[in-house]
Amino acid sequence: MRILHTMLRVGDLDRSVEFYTKVMGMTLLRQADNEQYRYTLAFVGYGPESEQAVLELTYNWDTSEYDMGNAYGHIAIGVEDIYGLCEQIEQNGGDVYRKPGPVLGGKTVIAFVRDPDGYAIELIERKG
Incomplete structure (x- = not known):
């Protein structure tokens, strides 16, 4: 599966x-x-x-917006160069609302982006 x-x-x-x-x-x-x-x-x-x-x-076709509710969390995407990607996303008009940096209490570098409908996307830096 x-x-x-x-x-x-x-x-x-x-x-x-x-x-x-x-x-x-x-x-x-x-x-x-x-x-x-x-x-x-x-x-x-x-x-x-x-x-x-x-x-x-x-x-x-007949719905232009949705109530996000409080059950949805985020989509996670592994990336190699989180700092460069976040800069590119912002240059293309994207909303990087949590800038790249270590997760609280850890070493993994993450960032959060919001899509046009408000969905959260977590970027997780994965070297190699």
């Missing part, structure tokens, strides 16, 4: 796909409309779905 994907409901599909591809460096793997039920799914990731987990961005 393995995790296939995580689904996020998004208020503006084009804006979200642009963020995840241009700012976070993912690839749009596939996209499909369901006209009968009025939604579009877009799958983005760092590699093929056959090899790793991806994000499913779900756009319900």
Whole structure:
């Protein structure tokens, strides 16, 4: 068994796909409309779905925003150069709301980014 994907409901599909591809460096793997039920799914990731987990961005055509609630935590992404990536994200208009630095009480370097819908993304520096 393995995790296939995580689904996020998004208020503006084009804006979200642009963020995840241009700012976070993912690839749009596939996209499909369901006209009968009025939604579009877009799958983005760092590699093929056959090899790793991806994000499913779900756009319900009649909904432009969601209540985040308090149950959602974050998506975690391993990165090699967290300082350089955070600088690049900010240069592309991304919100790095927790700048890179060691986790409290530890040595692992982390940062947090917020996507256009407010979802938190934890970046974890992983050398090598």
